Amino acid sequence: MVLCATFATLAVVFGLVNALFGHEASGGASVSASSDDSAMSTASVPAESAPPLPTSAAGTTSTVKQVTVPTKEHPAELLVLGDSDAGNYGPALRDLLDTTGLVVTTIDYHIATGLARPDYFDWPAYMRQVVPQLDPEIVVVTFGGNDAQGLRNADGTWAVGHYPGRGLDDTTWRAEYGRRVAETMDYLTEGDRTLIWVGITNDDEAQNTARLKVQDEVVRAEVAKRPRVVFVDSWAMFSGVDGGWASSIIDPRDGVGKDVRRADGFHLNKTGADILAWKIEYIVLDDLRSRGAQI
Secondary structure (H helix, E strand, O other), rough: HHHHHHHHHHHHHHOOOHHOOOOOOOOHHHHHHOOOOOOOOOOOOOOOHHHOOOOOOOOOOOOOOOOOOOOHHHEEEEEEEEOOOHHHHHHHHHHHHHOOOOOOEEEEEEEOOOOOOOOOOHHHHHHHHHHHHHHEEEEEHHHHHHOOOOOOOOOOOOEEEEOOOOOOOOOHEEEEEHHHHHHHHHHHHHOOEEEEEEEOOOOOOOOHHHHHHHHHHHHHHHHHHHOOOOOOOEEOOOEEOOOOOOEEEEOOOOOEEEEEEEOOOOOOHHHHHHHEEEEEEEHHHHHHHHOOOOO
């Protein structure tokens, strides 16, 4: 697609740091194209290039998922939501689950989006449209590569106008981001729905990792309050034996050391994405068994 190629070029021009983490309160916006399985990197582009925001979710209602046993005749619905990372591991997860015949997987991701910038892409509003339509038993979600920045409100005003993890008092940032995460988790676990929250990885740049660490801590704290949310610890999975950043790890599938990162030092390459999908698959299969599926 021409649009995706344009974004890839802009990402090089504007730099990977801006692409991953957005801008300070005085800067521009980190924004995204629409879902596209061929587009796996984030990009900073002018605000006028942003797609239309989701329409208001006013009038939509939450659903209580009817408890059913997943079978090949009546497979469970699984929805993958999030930023470019969801578009990275999502297809691999879909391929793995397709072999069971017990799951229909829908992938809906938007690059360079997250919970930090509802003025660009309002995920809470968007989810309240797409989730009732599909009515999935299981939701897999990931946000992160674009959220360790100042937090905007839906009207474009600043909720918190500074980055986390820069030696400042992060109390306000933690509280506001925690509120957004909590709202998302609570909505996606309504009824009998299972939520699998895929955590972020660290970065090869120490200053970026410091920012991501604050965000990761906030998410973990909200997960700890909600026993029905399953957390995938990507940070630990793709760190070295010393707990620090690593470009390669031992593949748990075969015990062989392999490169798992892309050149930007943050995103996972195909091997890394496949490993992550393999981990998520086991969680999904356990959930299907708990619903009575014969696996």
